[in-house]
Amino acid sequence: MPSYKLIYFNLEGRGEILRYLFSYSNIDFEDRRVEFADWPALKPTIPYGQLPVVEIDGVIYNQSLAIGRYLAKKAGLTGKSELDEIRVDALIDTIDDFFSKFPWMDTEKAKKEFMEKSSPQLLAYLEKTLGNNPWFVGDSATWADFFWDTCADSFESYVPGFAKDYPKLLALKERVKAIPTIAAWIKKRPKKSQ
Amino acid sequence: MPSYKLIYFNLEGRGEILRYLFSYSNIDFEDRRVEFADWPALKPTIPYGQLPVVEIDGVIYNQSLAIGRYLAKKAGLTGKSELDEIRVDALIDTIDDFFSKFPWMDTEKAKKEFMEKSSPQLLAYLEKTLGNNPWFVGDSATWADFFWDTCADSFESYVPGFAKDYPKLLALKERVKAIPTIAAWIKKRPKKSQ
Ligand SMILES: [Mg+2]
Ligand SMILES: [Mg+2]
Known part of the structure; x- marks a missing residue:
């Protein structure tokens, strides 16, 4: 090792x-x-x-x-087929693009405004991608689920409640955090x- | 297929x-x-x-x-070992981060200024990573070499000569373009x- x-x-x-x-x-x-x-x-x-x-x-x-x-x-968290691997990588990059655009160094007000303006597209997309499945891709967890949870925690620490209208995405966070x-x-x- | x-x-x-x-x-x-x-x-x-x-x-x-x-x-272009795969992915993301920050929609002047200010760090890093090797990672081409070439062409079309002080990086572009x-x-x- x-x-x-x-x-x-x-x-x-x-x-x-x-x-x-x-x-x-x-x-x-x-x-x-x-x-x-x-x-x-x-x-x-x-x-x-x-x-x-x-x-x-x-x-x-x-x-x-x-x-x-x-x-x-x-x-074993990258997806179970080559096509699932594309889906996982695409979710990672979509969340990452948003993370990179978040105005980390700006005022609290700017952060809130950014979230109000920009997060609905991301969150609606992620919730639609998740649908009624337990995990974003396939029938088991991938690192895209993990990345959603860790990034959402970072956003949450600056803009509390930013995802409150997306219960499925919040439930996914709980599922990730419940993995022993x-x-x-x-x-x-x-x-x-x- | x-x-x-x-x-x-x-x-x-x-x-x-x-x-x-x-x-x-x-x-x-x-x-x-x-x-x-x-x-x-x-x-x-x-x-x-x-x-x-x-x-x-x-x-x-x-x-x-x-x-x-x-x-x-x-x-077979992702690197020949798991550690080389990290290096390839890291180069891709480093070039991509820069590509995302480039002010595509801004004026010609803004593009030039961005390049003058920001490209030396990227280009020096890439040239140092390449060293005297023919390819960025390992002893054969990877898609990081391809991505450098395609991104550099995009920058070049807006800011001609942006990489002129980096002959090894320019030679790498020629090597990519010479693959039959x-x-x-x-x-x-x-x-x-x-
Ligand atoms: Mg990206
Ligand atoms: Mg990136």
């Missing part, structure tokens, strides 16, 4: 999908949490100057979703700092 | 990586090119209202990179409309 060190800030954000995937697979990992004060000194040593990165046996890999896919493959290995991780992870 | 129909605008942009991948694998595909005038009527019928999409045996799949990865897997199946595609594709 390789050794894994996740390097990210002390928050959920773009790191949490990786923590979920490590936890789901019972893979031990070092969960290094960088203080913002220490980031300027660390940044030049990190490929492309962005976190999260993961060290695998001492070699640094960047881009959270590239690492996520590697972990999801090991865990994920539930155990959530119980033991540091309390939110954002 | 499934039937494939690519639906995109009459330009290279986000569709060209898929045309490269179809061509590389000698997969027949219908190359449907939507005129901008027809897009408003078509848009509501397209998942998430974004092109490109690909119909596979009549079922629509969206998100260009999700479809690209499916085609790249079939073609890609060369044949480039010879037969419609002339640029952007």
Whole structure:
């Protein structure tokens, strides 16, 4: 088993999908949490100057979703056919596009306005894709379900109730959080700092 | 062999990586090119209202990179080990992040300014990643090389010479374009409309 060190800030954000995937697979990992004060000194040593990165046996890999896919493959969470794999990857990228556009650094008001204006398209699309199924794709969980949950938690921390009109999507979050290995991780992870 | 129909605008942009991948694998595909005038009527019928999409045996799949990865897997272009697959996916997402931030709809001046300010980080990173190797990852082409070429062509059409100080990256583009199946595609594709 390789050794894994996740390097990210002390928050959920773009790191949490990786923590979920490590936890789901019972893979031990070092969960290094960088203080913002220490980031300027660390940044030049990190490929492309962005976190999260993961060290695998001492070699640094960047881009959270590239690492996520590697972990999801090991865990059997990428979809059960080549066509399901397209669906899973497409959901990941659709949620990620939205995550990238969210005005993280802007005012509370700007965040709320962005959500009011932009989230209905995403949420309606995701709820329609889910339909009455327990999981987005196929008959078992994939990392697209996990990613929805972790991203929604990030949005929720800034715009509480943003998905309140989408009960099926909220129920999906509960299903993800009820997976025993994920539930155990959530119980033991540091309390939110954002 | 499934039937494939690519639906995109009459330009290279986000569709060209898929045309490269179809061509590389000698997969027949219908190359449907939507005129901008027809897009408003078509848009509501397209998942998430974004092109490109690909119909596979009549079922629509969206998100260009999700479809690209499916085609790249079939073609053996995703990297030769699980760690190389992370590297390939990370390059794809790094280039894609930049592509998404490029001010496509803004003025020529804004495009130039964006490139002057933002491209050195990307280009230096890509050139360092390439080093003196013929391909970004491993000892043979991957779809990350293809994606660099198609994205760079899109940038080039708006900001000519944007990568002129990066001769290794320009040579990589030539290597991609010299692959016989890609060369044949480039010879037969419609002339640029952007
Ligand atoms: Mg993306
Ligand atoms: Mg991305």
